[in-house]
Amino acid sequence: xxxxxxxxxxxxxxxxxxxxxxxxxxxxxxxxxxxxxxxxxxxxxxxxxxxxxxxxxxxxxxxxxxxxxxxxxxxxxxxxxxxxxxxxxxxxxxxxxxxxxxxxxxxxxxxxxxxxxxxxxxxxxxxxxxxxxxxx
Amino acid sequence: xxxxxxxxxxxxxxxxxxxxxxxxxxxxxxxxxxxxxxxxxxxxxxxxxxxxxxxxxxxxxxxxxxxxxxxxxxxxxxxxxxxxxxxxxxxxxxxxxxxxxxxxxxxxxxxxxxxxxxxxxxxxxx
Numbered sequence: 001x002x003x004x005x006x007x008x009x010x011x012x013x014x015x016x017x018x019x020x021x022x023x024x025x026x027x028x029x030x031x032x033x034x035x036x037x038x039x040x041x042x043x044x045x046x047x048x049x050x051x052x053x054x055x056x057x058x059x060x061x062x063x064x065x066x067x068x069x070x071x072x073x074x075x076x077x078x079x080x081x082x083x084x085x086x087x088x089x090x091x092x093x094x095x096x097x098x099x100x101x102x103x104x105x106x107x108x109x110x111x112x113x114x115x116x117x118x119x120x121x122x123x124x125x126x127x128x129x130x131x132x133x134x135x136x
Numbered sequence: 137x138x139x140x141x142x143x144x145x146x147x148x149x150x151x152x153x154x155x156x157x158x159x160x161x162x163x164x165x166x167x168x169x170x171x172x173x174x175x176x177x178x179x180x181x182x183x184x185x186x187x188x189x190x191x192x193x194x195x196x197x198x199x200x201x202x203x204x205x206x207x208x209x210x211x212x213x214x215x216x217x218x219x220x221x222x223x224x225x226x227x228x229x230x231x232x233x234x235x236x237x238x239x240x241x242x243x244x245x246x247x248x249x250x251x252x253x254x255x256x257x258x259x260x261x262x
Contacts, residue, residue: 036222039215042247045208049254052195056188063185079177086173089166096163124181132185 023110030114031088034081041078079124084117158217165214172207179204196258208251216244 019025048066051058065071091109094100100109138145179200183191194200219240227233 032222035215035218039219042211042215042251046247046250046254049195049204049251049258052188052191053254053257059188059191082173082177086170090170093163093166124177128181128184131181 023114024106027088027091027110027113031085031092034085034088037077037081038085041081044074044078076121076125080117080121083120083124084113087113087116087120158220161213162217165210165217168206168210169214172203172210175203176207192258195255196261198259201255201259204255205252208248208255212244212248216240219244 048062051062066075091100091113094109100106179194183194186194195204220237223233223236223240227236
């Protein structure tokens with residue numbers, strides 16, 4: 001009897017598409033996404049370090065790539081991902097300590113994360129450009 | 137036949153022994169990553185545009201080299217646990233899941249040791 005019983009459609013728990021998109025939800029998704037980006041980005045760090053350890057020619061190739069438009073865009077994205085993941089991580093550490101769960105605080109923290117990450121990335125690149133861009 | 141009660145037989149076998157280890161290590165490395173990443177960014181920014189000889193000298197200097205090694209160690213432990221969580225969340229097919237989990241461990245270790253080797257080579261100048 002068991003095998004002829006029709007499979008009944010079981011109700012599924014609601015998933016992402018059911019909910020209204022909120023800032024805190026977006027920050028959660030972006031935190032994971034930037035983490036995954038940084039994971040892949042370690043390959044750049046490895047390439048850079050190995051090239052430096054190999055010699056001037058290998059290092060020149062890295063420098064050429066990082067100086068190209070695509071390289072600069074990747075570095076810009078890497079900078080932002082690094083800062084965003086760090087600020088998001090700080091937010092998680094605040095939550096781990098038991099603070100910042102209120103509706104006002106968590107909304108404020110989400111805003112601070114995104115504004116802070118974009119702001120700090122711009123500041124870092126501006127400082128870098130002013131210090132290096134002109135002279136070298 | 138065992139004289140032990142069922143409770144006695146299962147006690148200590150569950151995830152309660154080390155189930156929070158990843159949770160804790162993720163927080164531990166997260167805290168370490170904050171100063172180490174700031175240091176890493178400062179080092180990278182200060183090396184931008186410099187020639188190879190200068191980069192070798194700065195990266196190989198003891199303070200910078202140790203900072204870089206600590207950063208690599210903490211970051212690779214952190215990213216390995218993080219990617220494991222992502223894989224366990226989204227990949228439910230056993231074969232794919234375990235393949236990816238193994239690949240994840242290999243990737244993290246290769247990144248860690250390759251970077252460490254490069255830094256040590258720069259430091260010791262062989």
